[in-house]
Amino acid sequence: MSSSHLPFGAMSRLAWRNLWRNHRRTAIMLLAIAVGVWAMIFMTALMRGMVDQMIEDGIDALPGQVQVHHPAFRDDPSIDHRIPQPDAGKARGLQSPEVSGWTSRLRVPAMISSERNNRGVTLLGVDPQGEIALGFDPHSIIEGRFLESVDDNGLVVGAKLLERLETRLGKRVVVMSQDPENNIADRGFRIVGVYKAKLSSLEEAFIYGGLTTIQALLEVPGEVSEIAVTGHDYRDIDAVYRLVSGVYGEGFETLPWMELETYLGMMLKMMDGFVLVWIIVIFLALSFGLANTLMMAVFERIREIGLMQALGMKPSAILYQILLESLMLLTLGLLAGNVLAVASILPVQDGIDVSAVAEGMEMMGASSVLYPALKLKDLLMANTVVIVLGILTSLLPAWRASQYRPVEAIAKI
DSSP, X not given: OOGGGOOHHHHHHHHHHHHTSSHHHHHHHHHHHHHHHHHHHHHXXXXXXXXXXXXXXXXXXSOOSEEEEOTTTXXXXXXXXXXXXXOHHHHHHHXXXXXXXXXXXXXXXXXXXXXXXXXXXXXXXXXXHHHHHHTOOGGGEEEEOOOOSTTOOEEEEEHHHHHHHTOOTTOEEEEEEEOTTSOEEEEEEEEEEEEOOSSHXXXXXXXXXEHHHHHHHXXXXXXXXXXXXXXXXXXXXXXXXXXXXXXXXXXXXXXXXHHHSHHHHHHHHHHHHHHHHHHHHHHHHHHHHHHHHHHHHHHHTHHHHHHHHHTTOOHHHHHHHHHHHHHHHHHHXXXXXXXXXXXXXXXXXXXXXXXXXXXXXXHTTOOSEEOOOOOHHHHHHHHHHHHHHHHHHHHHHHHHHHTOOHHHHHHOO
16 A cells, blocks of 8 residues: 555554654644643633522522512512412322422511611421421521421521621510501510521521411412412423413413523523633643644644655645644643642532632632532533634644655655
């Protein structure tokens, strides 16, 4: 077989030997690619984990992935805009494999006052079992207990709010709000539980009471502000949304979480595009080094390339050989980078404590613990971008090598 049509095995061996002619240069380039790939994947996992955590915390604060309200409730979240509690028919309609939990809540603005201070809060009348099914963590109660039933006469408040009110567990506070007749509705409650939220701002925002107890306080028996429904995956709630919309139909406003919290929904949509831009920016910096390495390798072998052409090797075969060298270099760098990334992410998947910058993280809506999220699609995207851009970067030195004239190349010293 002529040298112009070398078999793949022979071409591969030739490319491999040429790659390691200058061990130091190749090793440096491999290190640069490996570190770059590691940085792409590790930082992407951190950003993905932070965004996922922000979205999950935001949904926990809503809570529920789909909510049903009075059509005017979002514009004016007062007691005037309420809906009936689900009857037996609607309750059966919400019992579906797509639904992991649902509950009804009475949600109104209120004022809470202790002996020393007072604060504006959101008063939530809840069914404790429904809240737990929706995602409330009983282990977040750091003092006392959670509500035991819809008739519970106690109050559960956040740790930060307790500090602001300068009171403690077991003390009585007064909660004031407005009933449908615009009269002041107030009542004394004993603090029976203190919860710790992932975001301290939530601890000052919400207080929990039994649903029936709060309905009696506001004189709205059998009525609530919202129905909250959650599915198994917040990224895919189409089936849950269709189900809830079908159960409630017209006369109610049924919305998924990405419309209730447009900022979080926008973040989820932008994340994939942001990851792609991040990967491209990192590799563009590496591509200059890759192009330089291959260009230097070509310049060192000008006479050899001319001799191979003189013996009958076609320019296309030389182009193919240089691209094969680039592919080998990229593959080795990717392998090392992927191993480094996985090895550095797996040990910290249980969380990275960044409490030193907790205030700044909370301003962005993130908690003080980051949970890196290593996604298969991010790994595939990083590897694909590196291979594609690497081959494109290698085209210039490969084309230059294939364009030498044999006589002129052999004459070079």
